[in-house]
Amino acid sequence: MSGRSARLTGMSRELTRRRLLQGAVALSLTGCTPGPTSPSREQTSARTKAPTGARTAAPTGVRTATPPSVAAAPGPTRADWRALAESIDGEVVRRFDADFDEVRVLFNPRFDRAEPLAVVEAASAADVAEAIAFSRRFDLVTRPRAGGHSYVGASTGSDAVIIDVRRMHRVRYDAGSRLATVGAGAGLYAVHTALARNGRSIPTGTCPTVGAAGLTLGGGLGVDNRQHGLTSDALVGLTLVTADGRTRVVDADHHRDLFWASRGGGGGNFGVVTSLRYQTHAARPMGFFLLSFPWGRAPAVLRGWARRVRSMPRSTWANLHLDASSGSTSVRIVGVCEAGDEDAQAAAMQREIGIDATSESTFRRSFLDGVRFLGGGSTSARTSFAAGSDVLAGMPDELAHTLPRIVARRAAHGGSAAVILDPLTGAVGDKPVDATAFPWRRHLATVQWYVGLPLHPPTTTVRAAQDWIGGAHRAIAGTSVGAYINYLEPGRPLAAYYGSHLARLRRIKAEVDPHGIFSSAYTV
Ligand SMILES: Cc1cc2nc3c(=O)[nH]c(=O)nc-3n(C[C@H](O)[C@H](O)[C@H](O)COP(=O)(O)OP(=O)(O)OC[C@H]3O[C@@H](n4cnc5c(N)ncnc54)[C@H](O)[C@@H]3O)c2cc1C
Numbered sequence: 001m002s003g004r005s006a007r008l009t010g011m012s013r014e015l016t017r018r019r020l021l022q023g024a025v026a027l028s029l030t031g032c033t034p035g036p037t038s039p040s041r042e043q044t045s046a047r048t049k050a051p052t053g054a055r056t057a058a059p060t061g062v063r064t065a066t067p068p069s070v071a072a073a074p075g076p077t078r079a080d081w082r083a084l085a086e087s088i089d090g091e092v093v094r095r096f097d098a099d100f101d102e103v104r105v106l107f108n109p110r111f112d113r114a115e116p117l118a119v120v121e122a123a124s125a126a127d128v129a130e131a132i133a134f135s136r137r138f139d140l141v142t143r144p145r146a147g148g149h150s151y152v153g154a155s156t157g158s159d160a161v162i163i164d165v166r167r168m169h170r171v172r173y174d175a176g177s178r179l180a181t182v183g184a185g186a187g188l189y190a191v192h193t194a195l196a197r198n199g200r201s202i203p204t205g206t207c208p209t210v211g212a213a214g215l216t217l218g219g220g221l222g223v224d225n226r227q228h229g230l231t232s233d234a235l236v237g238l239t240l241v242t243a244d245g246r247t248r249v250v251d252a253d254h255h256r257d258l259f260w261a262s263r264g265g266g267g268g269n270f271g272v273v274t275s276l277r278y279q280t281h282a283a284r285p286m287g288f289f290l291l292s293f294p295w296g297r298a299p300a301v302l303r304g305w306a307r308r309v310r311s312m313p314r315s316t317w318a319n320l321h322l323d324a325s326s327g328s329t330s331v332r333i334v335g336v337c338e339a340g341d342e343d344a345q346a347a348a349m350q351r352e353i354g355i356d357a358t359s360e361s362t363f364r365r366s367f368l369d370g371v372r373f374l375g376g377g378s379t380s381a382r383t384s385f386a387a388g389s390d391v392l393a394g395m396p397d398e399l400a401h402t403l404p405r406i407v408a409r410r411a412a413h414g415g416s417a418a419v420i421l422d423p424l425t426g427a428v429g430d431k432p433v434d435a436t437a438f439p440w441r442r443h444l445a446t447v448q449w450y451v452g453l454p455l456h457p458p459t460t461t462v463r464a465a466q467d468w469i470g471g472a473h474r475a476i477a478g479t480s481v482g483a484y485i486n487y488l489e490p491g492r493p494l495a496a497y498y499g500s501h502l503a504r505l506r507r508i509k510a511e512v513d514p515h516g517i518f519s520s521a522y523t524v
Pocket residue numbers: 027031032033034035106107143144145146147148149150151154155165184204205206207209210211212213214215217218219220221222266267268269271272273274380486487
């Protein structure tokens with residue numbers, strides 16, 4: 001089986017084997033929920049279509065700085081592409097190549113219309129440097145890609161050159177230092193299986209196929225956050241190929257600004273990451289508690305949950321789901337804790353809320369079974385969705401009433417949606433706010449607005465989902481302090497994701513990518 005075929009067993013092929021619903025249920029379990037809003041064709045690319053593929057124009061809102069000397073660069077010829085392919089260990093897959101469709105698509109089929117010029121499947125940092133040099137020579141839009149789960153399709157683009165790092169997926173563990181070195185293109189389930197062989201783990205999100213690079217660069221929310229911090233908090237260094245073609249080792253002692261920016265500053269901004277180094281923690285069996293409550297008591301459940309996630313042991317994590325499904329509504333909590341502690345944690349949560357759950361389920365899983373349970377399996381099917389986020393500083397009474405109303409409104413129109421609150425409490429708050437680019441360390445939770453869609457949804461369906469998300473933003477505008485960069489949405493100002501860190505991120509970007517090689521509507 002070729003490397004590409006092997007990789008596809010994890011994503012595209014699954015599409016034919018697994019039902020869409022299965023994926024959607026798995027995702028909604030813990031907050032492993034996707035969600036972009038349908039970008040227009042222009043939004044998926046930083047340039048308009050031109051036969052040569054040379055960068056000629058950018059849509060509104062895209063900040064590019066094309067140097068005059070290269071603005072008129074002729075596009076690459078077939079011989080140029082061949083030379084690029086011969087200069088790298090990986091592969092260059094171009095339009096009209098038989099497997100182009102396989103390699104160009106992202107997790108969310110809503111971005112299937114994007115037709116890159118080529119996907120460079122880079123096998124090493126040297127390959128990445130060659131691809132960047134090629135892009136610069138012909139002034140081509142360049143997009144890094146790892147797992148392909150961007151909510152806005154930021155890792156593709158019509159007429160862009162995609163630098164795909166999924167061939168770099170090796171996971172190595174050094175028992176002496178207890179550090180893991182992870183290829184930037186490794187999927188999260190692969191990371192967990194490799195590290196679990198050594199009894200170790202890193203904090204990650206729950207979706208099995210999300211890429212290590214994309215997740216980490218934006219922060220990384222998941223069930224270990226309260227005990228071990230964000231995925232990016234476990235990062236001790238990375239290897240980054242920058243626009244000048246240099247391969248830089250970035251850590252606390254080298255390129256410190258880039259190290260700061262790479263922990264929460266978001267993917268795609270500063271270059272192409274080829275590997276990431278993390279401190280690890282012991283992989284332990286997990287306890288689970290799943291609690292459902294009467295919908296009519298949702299405000300009390302929200303208030304109680306908000307108190308509990310500030311005071312419960314750090315080894316316990318719990319998120320809260322408000323769901324609308326075909327006209328009905330539900331409120332539930334998914335908790336993860338030390339194996340053996342699940343009954344006590346379920347009881348403590350109910351005590352704090354002051355209401356008995358209408359259904360309660362507690363159980364234990366070995367570490368990897370727990371990872372699979374959270375992720376809905378060891379892989380995930382491609383799924384269409386629209387989503388967005390807000391960040392909450394607290395849970396004032398008014399908000400606890402507004403959130404269920406937003407969901408009830410969707411249900412009243414027969415629609416389905418999920419509102420998922422993930423806690424930012426515990427270890428996330430241990431670091432000073434300015435320690436990394438991730439700005440939300442003194443806050444209660446992220447809230448994700450998620451609408452699952454048919455695989456290839458009609459525009460009206462997408463628009464209805466986007467309207468509901470837009471309405472949700474407006475409804476809580478008074479209490480939202482921002483949004484989570486890994487749940488990007490079109491049309492949202494970048495300041496919403498970065499807060500006061502945006503100015504520093506822009507300074508770093510200007511230094512390391514002065515000609516905007518990696519610039520798009522979604523980069524700083
Ligand atoms: C089904 C699903 C479940 C999710 N669950 C969670 C979750 O539990 N917790 C959570 O925090 N987030 C979650 N997310 C959000 C996810 O973290 C982000 O979408 C993340 O950016 C995806 O990374 P990726 O590598 O898979 O995506 P990609 O689309 O490949 O990349 C995302 C961004 O990073 C850039 N990028 C990719 N590779 C590189 C690289 N090597 N160097 C530099 N930049 C790069 C891309 O250009 C793009 O801008 C989920 C998303 C989905 C779709």
